[in-house]
Amino acid sequence: MSKVLPAPSEPSQSSGSKNKIRRKGIPEGLWLRCPGCNEAIFRKEMLRALNTCPECDHHFYVSAKDRIKQVLDDGTFVEWDSELHPADPLEFSDQKKYSDRIHSEQKRTGLREAALTGTGMVRARRVAFGVTDSAFIMGSMGSVVGEKLTRLIERAIEQNLPLIIVSGSGGGARMHEGILSLMQMAKVSAALAKYDAAGGLFISVLTNPTMGGVAASFASLGDLVFAEPKALIGFAGPRTIKATIGVELPEGFQTSEFLLEHGYIDRIVTREKLKSEIARAIDYCGK
Amino acid sequence: MPDQVLDFEQPIFDLKDQIVEFESASDDSAGSTEKLREMKRQLTELTKTIYGNLTPWQTVKVARHSDRPYTVDYLSLVFEEFVELHGDKFFGDDRAVRAGFAKLDGIKVMVIGHQKGRNLKERQESYFGCAHPEGYRKAMLKMRMAEKYGLPVICFIDTPGAYPGIGAEERGQAQVIAESMFEMSRLKTPIVCVVIGEGGSGGALGIGVGNKVAMLEHSYYSVISPEGCAGILWKNGRHAEKAADALKFTASYLKNFGVIDDVIEEPLGGAHCDHHSTAARMKSYLVKTLKSLAELSEEELVRDRYERFRKIGVFTEEATINPGTSD
Ligand SMILES: [Zn+2]
Numbered sequence: 042m043s044k045v046l047p048a049p050s051e052p053s054q055s056s057g058s059k060n061k062i063r064r065k066g067i068p069e070g071l072w073l074r075c076p077g078c079n080e081a082i083f084r085k086e087m088l089r090a091l092n093t094c095p096e097c098d099h100h101f102y103v104s105a106k107d108r109i110k111q112v113l114d115d116g117t118f119v120e121w122d123s124e125l126h127p128a129d130p131l132e133f134s135d136q137k138k139y140s141d142r143i144h145s146e147q148k149r150t151g152l153r154e155a156a157l158t159g160t161g162m163v164r165a166r167r168v169a170f171g172v173t174d175s176a177f178i179m180g181s182m183g184s185v186v187g188e189k190l191t192r193l194i195e196r197a198i199e200q201n202l203p204l205i206i207v208s209g210s211g212g213g214a215r216m217h218e219g220i221l222s223l224m225q226m227a228k229v230s231a232a233l234a235k236y237d238a239a240g241g242l243f244i245s246v247l248t249n250p251t252m253g254g255v256a257a258s259f260a261s262l263g264d265l266v267f268a269e270p271k272a273l274i275g276f277a278g279p280r281t282i283k284a285t286i287g288v289e290l291p292e293g294f295q296t297s298e299f300l301l302e303h304g305y306i307d308r309i310v311t312r313e314k315l316k317s318e319i320a321r322a323i324d325y326c327g328k
Numbered sequence: 329m330p331d332q333v334l335d336f337e338q339p340i341f342d343l344k345d346q347i348v349e350f351e352s353a354s355d356d357s358a359g360s361t362e363k364l365r366e367m368k369r370q371l372t373e374l375t376k377t378i379y380g381n382l383t384p385w386q387t388v389k390v391a392r393h394s395d396r397p398y399t400v401d402y403l404s405l406v407f408e409e410f411v412e413l414h415g416d417k418f419f420g421d422d423r424a425v426r427a428g429f430a431k432l433d434g435i436k437v438m439v440i441g442h443q444k445g446r447n448l449k450e451r452q453e454s455y456f457g458c459a460h461p462e463g464y465r466k467a468m469l470k471m472r473m474a475e476k477y478g479l480p481v482i483c484f485i486d487t488p489g490a491y492p493g494i495g496a497e498e499r500g501q502a503q504v505i506a507e508s509m510f511e512m513s514r515l516k517t518p519i520v521c522v523v524i525g526e527g528g529s530g531g532a533l534g535i536g537v538g539n540k541v542a543m544l545e546h547s548y549y550s551v552i553s554p555e556g557c558a559g560i561l562w563k564n565g566r567h568a569e570k571a572a573d574a575l576k577f578t579a580s581y582l583k584n585f586g587v588i589d590d591v592i593e594e595p596l597g598g599a600h601c602d603h604h605s606t607a608a609r610m611k612s613y614l615v616k617t618l619k620s621l622a623e624l625s626e627e628e629l630v631r632d633r634y635e636r637f638r639k640i641g642v643f644t645e646e647a648t649i650n651p652g653t654s655d
Binding site: 124125126127128130131133134135136184185187188191213214215216218219220221222223224225226227228230231232233234235237238253254256257258259260261262274275276277278281282285286290291294295299303304305 | 490491492493494496497498499500501502503505506507509510511513514529530533534536537549550551552556557560561562570571574575576577581582585587633634637638640641642643644645646
């Protein structure tokens with residue numbers, strides 16, 4: 042799929058974790074400069090505000106694990122399909138072997154793959170919950186992400202659960218697994234069509250960035266589509282579009298606000314309100 | 329002589345020139361006739377050798393050949409009749425996607441296909457086969473119509489990718505491709521998809537969710553264009569040839585991955601050398617495939633399509649590995 046440049050380097054650190062894993066492009070230190078307002082902000086305050094800027098509400102990157110803590114009730118998450126592990130069916134190699142890349146990404150992020158799925162409670166409402174981590178190979182979808190999400194959806198059908206998927210993916214469909222990644226888009230979308238026919242409620246939450254094959258599949262198929270403020274969301278990457286049409290892109294192009302204006306998302310929801318907004322929507326839809 | 333001769337085809341055309349030259353200069357003697365027969369035999373062998381060993385990058389060039397048969401060529405050569413149905417009844421009529429009723433060996437069908445355009449004017453009006461959201465909306469609308477009246481759907485895939493532009497994003501390119509796969513997955517009528525040239529990522533898959541998916545022998549179907557992949561992973565689009573090797577997107581690989589069901593053989597020298605023979609092979613494939621799908625009930629068709637895509641993917645299940653602990 043089309044791909045975008047990585048989002049501007051953003052601080053990222055597990056709010057609760059003590060181990061200081063230094064992630065790519067992440068400044069460490071007590072203070073950091075907010076790309077939203079350009080102010081120097083106190084890291085601890087940023088973390089306390091769920092990785093948002095206390096000055097301007099800029100939404101920083103959140104890891105999949107932290108997202109689970111933010112959205113689900115404490116200690117309720119039970120992971121599903123954690124044993125799924127990526128393979129290297131193409132024996133793909135660019136400047137680095139894909140198998141080595143997987144290994145280093147696993148080490149760097151502490152994740153086995155770009156998605157975590159399972160079940161948990163949102164203010165005491167049981168849900169099927171999935172989240173992709175944009176730090177793991179750009180949050181791209183290969184066979185494992187596609188399979189995990191499909192199993193999640195199929196279990197949500199069996200157990201009659203509302204489905205929440207929080208997307209963060211600059212990479213879309215993962216190039217390193219070639220056509221198999223592309224096919225995951227159809228697989229997950231087909232599972233969602235089944236879920237829809239079964240009457241399930243799917244709330245899709247878009248975060249920065251949600252692009253390419255992820256945007257062009259499950260992320261856009263929510264009965265309700267929420268987006269965090271100012272997230273980059275779209276099909277083709279801005280760089281690709283610019284190269285194709287040869288003109289500057291308008292201010293605010295492909296942001297959450299742009300999508301809201303054009304009618305593709307239901308609500309822009311700040312991180313602070315995300316949990317309560319999900320709970321309220323579930324109540325409205327009677328699940 | 330075709331409009332475009334690919335670099336690796338040059339020896340074939342050189343030999344063809346020699347044959348023409350020899351033919352015009354030679355007499356009708358037994359020796360000349362024998363020599364001519366020998367030259368023609370060599371030509372067949374040479375073409376077989378070259379076309380039997382295409383590299384992935386050469387396959388891309390064949391798939392993009394400007395003389396390659398396009399959707400409209402199949403519409404006139406494969407079907408007895410085509411009645412075009414325009415428009416998405418919402419925004420416009422995307423010329424990169426053609427749709428309409430057609431008759432295939434007496435079977436009434438709905439045909440949807442990407443169209444690239446043969447000359448510059450046609451190419452510009454169809455954005456070189458890159459569909460906008462209205463193209464996918466049109467496709468969905470006509471497919472729902474096919475479902476309502478029990479017509480099987482045939483999709484011809486031939487696109488470098490869905491169009492990357494401001495208007496396309498404003499009108500929901502991502503959402504419409506997602507919705508199209510979603511709707512196709514549960515359409516209660518047979519769907520047969522054939523990649524006839526370029527299967528460019530989401531733009532291809534947007535009309536690619538079929539009960540049967542086939543590829544013409546020298547087409548390719550990929551998650552990303554080789555140039556795009558090279559630009560990202562090799563930081564330079566000039567490494568497209570390397571990316572083409574790495575992506576394993578040719579028909580034989582896809583058949584092994586279980587991503588496609590069938591490979592339709594092209595005439596010797598590629599589809600661009602012989603539209604009629606390519607169309608005849610296409611016709612026989614489509615007729616045979618539709619006949620086999622006609623045996624399935626609506627429920628079976630939907631289940632068959634679901635399961636077809638459900639099983640795609642390669643991964644392992646390892647319960648005990650702790651990521652990042654070993655080197
Ligand atoms: Zn700020």
